[in-house]
Amino acid sequence: MNVFLTQLLNGLDKGGAYALIALGLTLVFGTLGVVNFAHGALFMLGCFCAVAFRYLLTIETVTIDPEQLSPWGAPLEVKTPVIQAWLGDFGAVLVDYSVPISILLAVPLMLLIGIAMERGLIKHFYKRTHAEQILVTFGLAIVLAEIVKTFFGPNPIPQPIPTALRGAADVGSWLGFAPHAITYPWWRLIYLMFSGVVIAGVFAFLQFTTYGMVVRAGMADREAVSILGINIDRRFTVVFGLAAVVAGVAGVMYTPLLAPNYMLGMDFLVLSFVVVVVGGMGSLGGAVAAGFLLGILQSFASMNEVRAIFPGIDQVIIYLVAVVILLVRPRGLMGRRGVMEG
């Protein structure tokens, strides 16, 4: 039972990340009809919002302490973050919590990037074929990755978990098991909860607001909504911005789990597309369900008992499922009839 629950938690945690990225991807496809291969790059840009924010917070002043000598006999250089010098302990707390705080930077920045991307490039390809959309957005993803590489270098830049959240939660004792029977890292639990909150927020926005209702109407019949005098294009632009924000904040919170580098977007792009295909192109519920489903499947496939029977299955399980779904049900688990079935 312990094994099952631990793997389930791990699957949900992975699935949360998959679902968050796939949600934005399918939101763009459902509203604009665009297959956005630059969506992974938006996740990566979110990661680098966290990196940039921490860079800013940790700009240091260097002072020479003549009382202390370095191991090679030179006076010791003492480096102090400027923010800590200005704000004392509060500055140290800001540095410690730089990752979650950087969401405040990521939300407006990613919204702007999303809107600029849609207005500046994507809108010119609405009426082009999916193949052309894929080519142009893939090219955009490469450009964004190279820009990040230019500014931040090619290597992964680890981001720390806040000190108070570095340990493991005794999940077992919450569920009535013996102490330490099931433990799970706090940050991963927080990421899982964060995924749930963001997904719920997006659904609530679309389901319970007038703005969301119009967007849903536009997704169902764009022309009919336009005839009613509603500028649906503008609303879809905002939806593109919202998708960028979702990908961005998913990236921010993921940085302590996987040190970001400029190629991270490409790694996640493939996974998120598989999730969207399995869930059903354009289906928000399908993307979320498939994200969690594939995360859990991957986690169980990595159990030693499973790997002993099917070596390496954990590395390919997601793609095997995608192949089966495409063969048996091309529109995906919850996709609309006719979408991607032609």
Add this chain to the structure above:
Amino acid sequence: MSDLKRGISRRRVIKTGMAGILATGVSPLIISKGAWAQEFCNNPEVTGKAVFGFNVPLTGPYTEEGLDSLNGYQLAVKHINGEGDGGILKTLKPLALEGNGVLGKKIEFVTGDTQTNTDVARDGARRMIERDGAVVVTGSVTSGEAIAQQALCQEMGVIYMSGLTHSNDTTGKDKRRYGFRHFFNAYQSGVAIAPFLAAEYGNERRAYHLTADYTWGWTQEESIKNATEALGWETVNAVRTPLGAGDYSQFLTPVLNSGADVLILNHYGLDMVNSLPQAVQFGLRDRQVNGKQFEIVVPMFSELMAVGAGEAVRGIIGTSNWQWGLEDEGTKAFTTSYGSEYGVPPSQAAHTSYVQAILYADAVQRAGTFYPPEVIRALEGFEFDGAGNGPTLYRDADHQCFKEVLVVRGNENPTSNFDVLNVIGQTSREEVIYDPSIFGGELGPYEPNQC
């Protein structure tokens, strides 16, 4: 009538002969020591320059070590050329270098990025030899890079001095006449760490290995399994992880319920910087299993990894090739020199790279020629001291250096960013020597191929 009387005098024969020798440009080879120095790849006497090729990962999961290696190499070139404070040239014994280059030639160098990728490393080494005219290639941070490069260098007749490579295979089944390793290996780590594991954690333990899935990981896993099972430990499982996996959660969750009470991480570089903190985040070190405190062991450690892993490294036991805090004169000289140059203490990556460049240059100076077979003979069986590891032997049978191996522990109470590892033991050279035949392999011929 004799020939002489028909106009060909002895004087004329000698004059004609000398003129011919001079005209064919052979004279320098006859005059200089090493008259056997025929044609060989990138002969500095022919190219007019002595180029060292430094091929290290500047991108990928082992970047930190690669950058430090490059710093070490560049400092070595300075010292060989007579710039700077001389570093270990002040302490190395015996020493033929005179601080004016090698055989009177100033050393130039070219650099390459292996991208922590075997194929790229091999291509980079080939480019250095074919395009840049490198007379020696050196550098690696994965054993895959080292093995690939030394095989290529053997084919091309260029000596390869490996950097960081810890796989038994490098000087075992994949050894080459043209390849030399100063760094220690996985077998030596196993021998050195075993007594400390027994003393700290006892003889009844159940170990779970997570292993980087390439030659170094495989041989380290094997060596550590052999060493710990000899103590009485049981190996519960050994799971291979892809190089550069990043997120290890799917590999760590099975550990939680495996019944193991020790996790052995056969990871290096960024892999270890990711996997160790993640293992700690999973609460492994807070667990009691089989009535014992759960422990994590990292058999191969470096300062750079310790800094990257942060607090997670505290109390963790591993082995190391060298540490800047050692008290010998060679270590002090190198640490002072490197610290003054770069503002941080050197890592073991910087040290072994620096020493390899110096040892090659010194061997050329002793051989009196760049001709590879003579340089190889100068390195084979070479005994030296003052390079930071105590008395050291470059064994001729497999080109493996034998010296003390350090057992280290992550510092529980660091006083500075540099103070991350404590040396808790120094296993003597005699204890880590082994029969070269146990790992097989053939060195191959001395005579060089043409590149």
